[in-house]
Amino acid sequence: MSTVESRRGVAVLVTALVALALAVVPGRPAAHADAASRGGDYVPFTVARSVLDTRSGAGGVTGSRGAKSVTTFPVLGVGGIPTSGVSALYLRVVAVTPTADTYLTVWPDGATQPSVSMVNVMATQTLSNGAIVRPGANGRVAVFNSAGTVHVVVEVHGYFTTSTGTTNGGFVPVTPSRVINTNTGLGITAGAIPAGASRTISLATAGVPVGAASVFAQITLSPPAARGYFQATASGTTGVQPLMDYENGINNAAGTAITLGADGKVIVTNKGSGAAHFVVDLMGYATKTSTAGAGLRPVTGRLYAGQIAASSSIDVAVGGTNGLPTRGIAGAALSMQAGGGSVAGALRAWSTGTAEPAATQTQFAANSTHRSSTVIKPGTDGKVRVRNLSSSAITVYIDLEGWFAEPQPVVPVVPDTPVTVVQAPATGGQLVGALEYAYVDNIGRVVIGHQENLDNFGTVQYTVISGNEAFTGRPALNAKPDGSLAVFAQYSDGGDVWSSSQTAPRAATWTGWSDLGGSLAAAPAAVTLANGSTALFAADVDGKLWAHTAGVWRNLGDVDLTGTPVAVQVRDGIQVFGRVSDGTVGTLLFRTDGTTSAWTGLGGTGQGTPSVVVYPGYRLRVFATAADGAITTKVQDAAGVFPAAWDGVGTLVAAGAPSAILDPQLGRTAVVARAADGILHASFETTSGSGVFGDWSPVNTPDLPSATDPATTTVNNGSTPLWTITYRAPNGTVVVYDRRGVPGAAAFGEPTLLAAPR
The missing domain is CATH 2.40.128 (Lipocalin)
Known part of the structure; x- marks a missing residue:
């Protein structure tokens, strides 16, 4: 028998399925493409557009801003900035002679105020910094002043498009390098630039071709004798573009975008009342070619908050966070704050896994805090290495303002992938939870089934929740702490993982999609951790096993993994099994504390x-x-x-x-x-x-x-x-x-x- x-x-x-009348949750625009195909082009100005100056009333606001004040002002449609089609703006933000130590935060009007700063300044100082900021849906931007009263100036150096044009291109990274230094005569006549004097410099060097539209750079000044600012004029034009405000007696640094002339040259002028040295560290450039360069994807998020010991370095995960892929990032727009040390110093940032450059980013004085912006191409596993160049421990905050997307591979829709079925936890006084089904059909749709009556399999309600987006592989389902379920599916453009959740426990409706990033080769496995949160495990094209916990993808090692792994709860954490490229099976333990055992082959x-x-x-x-x-x-x-x-x-x-x-x-x-x-x-x-x-x-x-x-x-x-x-x-x-x-x-x-x- x-x-x-x-x-x-x-x-x-x-x-x-062909007869389904299915509800559709609208998809969001696909990410991860180069500037030539999906927008993100940079359009530079030769004349900076003043969108806010509380001294003159530009932007419709007059008078210094008070402590904890929020000031909004229009940016779209101002000074030649388009009224639509703008994904983000490159701003120069200036804090002018505050009455107390303070910082300024800038963000899209109508959005939640972020807990980050764009400019840090001490009482009576005037300092500036560059920032990439999205406009609000109403075409306006908001600025917050933390303490005291302060005048605020905001200028636009250029903007990023939402769709591809024919005359502008995207971002191209270069190895961070020092290209101009008046202290040594590198790329320029040696000697400080006198008050009111100008020098012509060529930035068509270090990999920047003649004809590039602009460069993204870090400007550093050794302590000048007086305060002031530098401005730039692109060669062959008469436009004026203020670059940075500086203070006397301290090292100064600011991120900026510098518009170039057709010959790759720019004229810099010292508008201070004393001589000042001028140093430029190059990070990348924007092309004028619509088929070249990486497009900007505006994303904000904190990447690191903590201390860095004296003369030490840390690796900061950029790729695999905030919905970013783990590879294919041409550059990450970072805002870096450092301070609290007993001596002056600087931060240096570069691609993990590459040689340490001579370029620096944030400069800071003893017992003070300073912030500067930069663009760095992440290295190994999507990380950036950051070194404290001072002899004192410092507190560092690193924030993400956006990233430049290289072309991402298209992952084909795999036909005939299995269905995933789980029973949701019982909630709301119910004795048992509903059954939930998920699969990706042969044209890439994510289909969800919801079954309340567990004794009647003819009561399943089906819904397509992927709109016109295409997914591939077997989706994963897992319960959230509130008892609702989340689905995790591999997106076909780039291979990252997107997630959607039930709008409530036992609901037959689902939220819009969130991009969890990842750059994976196959669909993920999902499992619940001891704290009730979900962990994802997946392989990339190199066979590395990645885990996604607390919003971050982390490389667990190159084990030559192929396909989708399987993960199960055990006493000490999560046991992960997978098929290796030679056909054998292997396993490792992902412990409750986040550490892992060695990968063990099972033959x-x-x-x-x-x-x-x-x-x-x-x-x-x-x-x-x-x-x-x-x-x-x-x-x-x-x-x-x-x-x-x-x-x-x-x-x-x-x-x-x-x-x-x-x-x-x-x-x-x-x-x-x-x-x-x-x-x-x-x-x-x-x-x-x-x-x-x-x-x-x-x-x-x-x-x-x-x-x-x-x-x-x-x-x-x-x-x-x-x-x-x-x-x-x-x-x-x-x-x-x-x-x-x-x-x-x-x-x-x-x-x-x-x-x-x-």
Whole structure:
């Protein structure tokens, strides 16, 4: 007698997708493309546009700004700035002679005020800094003054477009380098620039071609004898572009965008009352070619807050945070604040994994705080290395203002991917949670199924939640702390992961999508951590295993992983299993504290994602498909050690990955796999805990063949424990078999057939 035993019936859920009348949640614009295809071009001005000057009333505001004040002013449609099609502006923000130590914050009007500064200034000083800021939906920008009273000046040096033009291009990074230094005569006549004097400098160097539109640079001044500011005039023009305000007696630094003449030259003029040295560190340039350069994606977020010890460095994750990919970032627009040290010093930032440059970013005086902006191309694993060049520990804040996107690879839609099925937690006084289904169909749509009645599989409500965006691979579902579910799916443009959530626990409606970044090669696995949050695990094209926790993707090591891993909760954290490029299976432990064990090879050669069953005591049994299609298994001993050998499970030749489950009623392990003809077969342990498996027996019939690997799910319906097998047929229909445990036997329920939702 077959170990499937008596099959008194088959409960079948069939959904004809072509007939679905499905609600659609609007998608958001795709990200991760170069300037030539999706916008992000930089349009520089040769004459700075004054959009706010509280001294003169520009911007419609007159008079110094008080402590904790918020001042709004228009930017779109002002001074030749377009009224639409602007994704962000490059601003010069000036704090003029405040009555107390203060800082200014600038952000899109109507958005939530960020807890970051753009300019830090001490009482009576006048200092400036560059900043990339999005305009509000109303075309206005807001500025906050922290303390005292202060005059505020905001100028626009250029703007970034939302769509590609024909005369401007994107950002091109260069290795950070010092190209102008009047202290040494590098690229310019040696000697400080006298008050009122001008020098012509060429920035068509260090990889900047003649004809570039502008450069993104850091200007540094050793302590001048008097306060003032520098301005620039692009060669061949008469326009004036103030670059930075500086104070006497201190090192000064500010990020800026400098518009170039057609010959790559610019005339700089010292508008102070004393001589001043002038140093330029180059970070990159903007092209005038519409088919070249990386486009800007405005994103704000804090990347680091903490101390850096004297003469020490830290690596700051940029890629993989705030929805950014882990690769393909031409440059990250960073705002860097440093201070609190007992001596003066500077910060230096560069791509992790590359040689340390001579260029510096933020300069700071003893017992003071200063902020400057820069653009750095992230290096290894999307990180930037930041060094404290002073002999005193300092407090550092690093904030993201945007990033420049290189062309991202398009990940093709993988056909016939499995369905993911989970039961949500019980909430709101309910005894049991609803069943939720998720899959990506063969044209890239994310389809969600919602089933409240756990005894009637004909009550599933289906919704497409992906709009016109395209996804690929098997999506992951996982519960959030409030009991609602989130879905995680791989986006086809760039391979990052997007997420959507139920609008409330048990809801059939879902939120818009959030981009979690990532640059992955396959869809992720999702699992709940001990604190109730979700961790994602996925592989990139290099075979590195990445984990996404607390909003950040982190490289767990290059293990030559391919495909989607599987992750399960264990006593000490999360055990992750995956298929390695040579066909073997491996595993590592992601501990509760975030550390990991070494990657351990489990041997075997084959294909597809393994399947794992967790037994009491957190003993694990792994199933995998061998190279010849045989289903194999191995189980940990009492000490948690896997044996060297894999045991075969019968003689079935499988065409894909298995799915295994612990029968909730009978305590026997079952494994289901698909044969080449689309017939699913199941094999059961002969007795609970024996590890001996019986013959394979067919589950479905030839008229309902499976085009996908099966998914098995335990279901608590509040009465009789059951489990299900779910798959998709070749025509895209979804089929569910439910199996109910009956004392003394194991049987399928009576068959039901579901018509397509209307």
